[in-house]
Amino acid sequence: MYRTAFLDIPPLRRAGGRVRLPGSKSISNRVLLLAALCDGVTRIEDLLDSDDTRVMLDALAALGCGLERLGPTTVRVRGLGGRLAAREARLFLGNAGTAMRPLTAALTVLAALQGGRFELSGVPRMHERPIGDLVDALRQLGGTIEELGQPGYPPLAVGSPQPTPLRLDAPIRVRGDVSSQFLTALLLALPLAAQERPITIEVVGELISKPYIDITLRLLARFGVQVQRDGWARFTIPAGARYATPGTIHVEGDASSASYFIALGALAATDQPVTIEGVGLDSIQGDIAFVDAARAMGARVEGEPNRLHVWRGAWPLRALDLDCNAIPDAAMTLAVMALYANGPTTLRHIGSWRVKETDRIAAMATELRQLGARVEEGPDWLRVHPLGADGSGWRAAALRTYDDHRMAMCGSLAAFNPARLPVRILDPQCVGKTFPDYFETLWSVVEAEPADIPVICIDGPTASGKGTLAAAVAARLGYHVLDSGALYRVVGLAAERAGLATDEAALADPAHAERVGALAAQLPVRFADGRIWLGDDDVTDAVRSEAAGMAASRVSALPAVRAGLLALQRGFRRLPGLVADGRDMGTVIFPDAPLKVFLTASAATRAQRRYEQLISRGETASIDSLLADLEARDARDRTRAVAPLEPAQDAQLLDNSAQTIDASVATVLAWWQRCRPFGDRDRPTHAEPRH
Ligand SMILES: Nc1ncnc2c1ncn2[C@@H]1O[C@H](COP(=O)(O)OP(=O)(O)O)[C@@H](O)[C@H]1O
Numbered sequence: 001m002y003r004t005a006f007l008d009i010p011p012l013r014r015a016g017g018r019v020r021l022p023g024s025k026s027i028s029n030r031v032l033l034l035a036a037l038c039d040g041v042t043r044i045e046d047l048l049d050s051d052d053t054r055v056m057l058d059a060l061a062a063l064g065c066g067l068e069r070l071g072p073t074t075v076r077v078r079g080l081g082g083r084l085a086a087r088e089a090r091l092f093l094g095n096a097g098t099a100m101r102p103l104t105a106a107l108t109v110l111a112a113l114q115g116g117r118f119e120l121s122g123v124p125r126m127h128e129r130p131i132g133d134l135v136d137a138l139r140q141l142g143g144t145i146e147e148l149g150q151p152g153y154p155p156l157a158v159g160s161p162q163p164t165p166l167r168l169d170a171p172i173r174v175r176g177d178v179s180s181q182f183l184t185a186l187l188l189a190l191p192l193a194a195q196e197r198p199i200t201i202e203v204v205g206e207l208i209s210k211p212y213i214d215i216t217l218r219l220l221a222r223f224g225v226q227v228q229r230d231g232w233a234r235f236t237i238p239a240g241a242r243y244a245t246p247g248t249i250h251v252e253g254d255a256s257s258a259s260y261f262i263a264l265g266a267l268a269a270t271d272q273p274v275t276i277e278g279v280g281l282d283s284i285q286g287d288i289a290f291v292d293a294a295r296a297m298g299a300r301v302e303g304e305p306n307r308l309h310v311w312r313g314a315w316p317l318r319a320l321d322l323d324c325n326a327i328p329d330a331a332m333t334l335a336v337m338a339l340y341a342n343g344p345t346t347l348r349h350i351g352s353w354r355v356k357e358t359d360r361i362a363a364m365a366t367e368l369r370q371l372g373a374r375v376e377e378g379p380d381w382l383r384v385h386p387l388g389a390d391g392s393g394w395r396a397a398a399l400r401t402y403d404d405h406r407m408a409m410c411g412s413l414a415a416f417n418p419a420r421l422p423v424r425i426l427d428p429q430c431v432g433k434t435f436p437d438y439f440e441t442l443w444s445v446v447e448a449e450p451a452d453i454p455v456i457c458i459d460g461p462t463a464s465g466k467g468t469l470a471a472a473v474a475a476r477l478g479y480h481v482l483d484s485g486a487l488y489r490v491v492g493l494a495a496e497r498a499g500l501a502t503d504e505a506a507l508a509d510p511a512h513a514e515r516v517g518a519l520a521a522q523l524p525v526r527f528a529d530g531r532i533w534l535g536d537d538d539v540t541d542a543v544r545s546e547a548a549g550m551a552a553s554r555v556s557a558l559p560a561v562r563a564g565l566l567a568l569q570r571g572f573r574r575l576p577g578l579v580a581d582g583r584d585m586g587t588v589i590f591p592d593a594p595l596k597v598f599l600t601a602s603a604a605t606r607a608q609r610r611y612e613q614l615i616s617r618g619e620t621a622s623i624d625s626l627l628a629d630l631e632a633r634d635a636r637d638r639t640r641a642v643a644p645l646e647p648a649q650d651a652q653l654l655d656n657s658a659q660t661i662d663a664s665v666a667t668v669l670a671w672w673q674r675c676r677p678f679g680d681r682d683r684p685t686h687a688e689p690r691h
């Protein structure tokens with residue numbers, strides 16, 4: 001997951017390949033609650049591992065439910081069997097509506113039956129998301145609920161130490177036109193109280209998002225509770241209802257998350273399809289109907305059980321006028337696809353967007369306008385006019401995400417713009433709510449022109465701080481790092497291990513130099529998790545010695561070695577971007593890099609830094625000999641015939657002799673910002689500190 005302040009997505013060209021979806025958020029949190037309420041042990045597989053499931057798991061643990069993690073996506077739940085193990089708890093539920101609503105209902109009912117008091121709160125946005133209709137329904141039932149903040153909104157305190165009688169004889173009335181999660185909450189909770197008599201729930205107003213109710217009913221059935229349904233207006237939980245564990249249950253891939261990859265296929269899979277694993281056309285999730293909408297816009301979709309294949313069909317996409325009531329979450333994806341359509345697209349019946357993670361109608365309209373689009377909005381509709389298929393009208397934008405995972409994922413789809421503009425996603429870690437690895441997954445199925453993938457080059461003499469600066473800048477941007485010096489160090493080591501001497505006399509022999517070059521061209525080197533591997537050997541420490549540095553300096557003067565490492569180095573230019581440190585990054589390896597920095601510091605300063613570095617590693621060192629070595633190395637690097645150490649003509653010079661590391665990083669980031677086309681709309685919009 002990217003924890004950077006922003007993530008720049010280079011312009012993307014093609015899509016194709018295979019993705020595996022994380023588990024459905026809606027199914028995961030419902031299954032967790034049902035497993036917690038029922039008797040016995042349930043093994044849940046393919047559970048979503050994200051912010052929203054984490055708060056649910058933490059809440060269940062606080063309620064005394066037995067939880068055992070068997071892997072990142074497998075958990076064993078020992079249910080409470082309808083009996084409260086804890087009579088008091090404070091539950092923090094982040095911004096997870098799928099945790100807040102059902103837990104409020106279940107705990108109100110359990111507290112009324114057995115006595116207990118529970119507080120439920122979330123992030124500030126959660127305290128702006130209405131829950132009054134559910135509170136009203138639970139009060140009709142005789143439940144005790146106190147609103148601790150604004151009436152009708154969390155935080156809430158539910159229950160009282162002593163049991164209170166529930167009124168189960170009259171139907172419980174709940175509004176269905178603000179959020180279907182209120183009805184879901186009651187359906188999940190009321191079997192707890194239906195031992196002796198049936199319980200009827202009546203929906204007031206037109207029920208929105210019906211497919212989500214369908215998921216609730218299907219999952220209740222998997223847990224042994226068959227709810228009778230009269231249209232979408234009246235639901236009856238039969239007398240004697242009792243949750244029973246299904247033993248093992250698999251969570252389907254998230255159909256809403258699938259929408260981004262379906263869109264990707266529709267936009268850019270011209271050859272190989274985008275294959276999505278984890279959901280098929282027979283999915284129980286309502287958002288699978290997004291496939292119909294995508295097809296209507298022109299996508300070619302083929303389905304198999306648990307798998308979808310998507311290609312581009314009609315191009316440009318066909319404009320659409322659609323009632324999106326049944327696919328409220330996935331419909332956001334259509335709003336971005338609409339930028340690539342042949343006319344204005346209107347999404348209707350999306351009023352629920354206004355009370356989601358953010359006011360999604362307002363947010364979407366604002367951000368699509370940033371991209372250059374004309375957008376009209378009404379209380380429950382949105383109309384998006386397309387941007388030019390010839391690239392006209394598109395603007396490079398820094399998109400705000402409003403702490404809303406879907407805004408971030410949708411925004412990434414704008415990177416297919418024909419104007420070849422990058423897209424900046426602010427606060428990209430908001431995808432952690434449902435799809436922590438969304439961007440990494442995206443990179444695995446898209447391609448960009450290498451020239452469009454940004455590279456920042458940091459060249460300079462030894463111990464000027466290149467590696468330190470490169471790592472820090474890359475961490476701030478979410479970019480890869482190329483430590484090219486390490487490659488020369490590994491060549492020196494590999495040569496010596498292969499019995500090829502690296503002293504100057506030996507390297508002066510052209511045949512010998514050719515052999516070292518051949519070795520460089522086939523170097524089995526790998527960088528993983530901060531370690532450097534030569535074949536199966538971890539050589540991280542071996543290549544860091546001063547002797548290895550000197551050997552690297554000698555072999556690096558050989559043209560055959562430099563040529564042998566060229567393709568390997570250019571291969572590091574991968575999405576979303578690269579920071580490369582070395583001697584010739586800007587002059588030879590990436591001459592088209594948009595930012596080149598030539599980093600220097602006085603020889604005395606550099607010798608002092610190297611000295612401190614070695615001492616802190618527990619090695620012995622002498623400043624005088626370090627200074628002599630370093631000057632020798634500088635001289636060799638500067639005077640060699642091939643790729644000598646010198647600033648590229650367009651490099652920015654940075655002498656950090658009197659600068660702290662943080663100041664150097666800030667300088668380079670400021671230069672980078674000036675190279676980017678986004679202006680300065682970089683402030684993330686979420687109010688909460690991340691945790
Ligand atoms: N601007 C700076 N101010 C002070 N020390 C620095 C600065 N930049 C780097 N250093 C320190 O100097 C040492 C050498 O830096 P390093 O990044 O390994 O250099 P290089 O990659 O250029 O050989 C490290 O211990 C690092 O912490």
Ligand SMILES: Nc1ccn([C@@H]2O[C@H](COP(=O)(O)OP(=O)(O)O)[C@@H](O)[C@H]2O)c(=O)n1
Nearest residue numbers: 462463484485486488552553556582583584
């Ligand atoms: N792009 C590069 C990187 C390193 N090198 C050589 O490889 C040696 C080791 O590089 P390094 O960056 O690990 O060394 P330090 O600068 O950290 O001492 C340097 O002394 C250079 O001679 C090079 O020629 N070209």
